Amino acid sequence: MTSKDSIYANKQPIEDFSFDARVVEVFPDMIQRSVPGYTTIVSTMGKLAGQYAQNNSNIYDLGCSLGAVTLTMRRNINKENCQIIALDNSEPMIERCKLHLEGFRSDIPVDVRLGDITQCKIENASVVVLNFTLQFIPKEKRQALLEQIFQGLKPGGILLLSEKFRGENEQANELLIDLHHDFKRANGYSELEISQKRTAIENVMQPETLSSHLTRMQNIGFSQTQVWYQCFNFCSLIAIK
Template sequence: MDVGNKIRVDDGCSFTFSKGTASVFDSHVQNSVPLYSEGHQYITYLSDYFIKSNSTCYDLGCSTGTLLEILAERHKNKDNVHFLGIDPEIEMINQAMKKNNYANIEFYVNSAEEVKLEKCDFVISYYTLQFIPISKRQEVCNKIYSSLNIGGAFILFEKELVTEPYISKIVESAYMKFKLNNNFTVNEVMGKRFSLEGFLIPNTTDDNISLLASAGFTSIQCIMQYGEFKGYIAIKKVNNEK
């Protein structure tokens, strides 16, 4: 079945980020996720508080590396800043390396669950945690918290589950209209929805805040929202400093 941008998924199969998806990913995701590019830009503004000379920054689930390129450009006048992109799909990493024009960005084929993180000041999970098995999400958040230097930040963007049934119906309908307005057909919208069943498993707002708090973060704030799409910042502070 067609899911848009010439991406096809076999009937009964889940959506995949391989099999040619990487070559059209950027255009597909910008038309599929509200405020996708705006979220990237907003993260670069937030990063001014955390990325300094000698900082290390991770993008877990970096896909084609677009966000890291924007960050590298933003901080190009700082000394010895390292940007590390992690993604489990080799096609995504190959596409990222092909696009990359910055010597201080490195890309690695690995997963958020398995990668070993160095000490760092800024970690991003931009619509990545939702694809990780629920049983492993707390472990990933714990690892991120442990890797951050004091004062460092974790940026988490996720599609969430709306728990109130009637509001959920309204929000889901609005999202379908958003995709149709971006030139997806009804069949493509439904095909993508079916292909994500059992593959993208959203948390609730309470679930995500609990993950962050249980990892050790005490400073947590929602920073962006469009319907069920939500972004958070979580800052590692000293001794629960307020």
């Protein structure tokens, strides 16, 4: 049974958010109640991976957390000689991810690794996933990471990128934030929880505008980039090499 996220329910000194053991315990509840459409995003990523995976290739889940995307990709991919490489820099996440994966049988091997995704060598890849991961990478390292992914993708390979993004101007951004906070209230978060979580995460997660993501993909060399899901200030896109 999933534990309920009550990390910020009581007034407390606020430290920068991290994916520590406390968060791991409540992560499924936290993500469902905080990210609109998360279930749809994860299941569709599995279907897209099944569609674009190539024989004899690597599939990367960068920032795999508890392995939700890895599991759905493994269920949907039916190509020969594929392996999934799941990477995260949170040791508690990786340990729990291994337990989750052991609960399901599959012919597709998964290599679960603890490490820094900016240092991960991407090679012979047909699918690479960054599911709400890039936003936690320092801004100055994002271009190099995406270029590295592009170089490591086979022709016809895809990058699946989900992000929380900023509105194109201050008024649009405040509108999106208000809509998201209403979503969290509707899912049972209090004003204190919303406020304290926002404070904890603002130094750790630095969202960019959607247009900046699209422009960067084009400049890196992806032949096409398409937003396939958006709700408030959350989106998911596919970039094809």
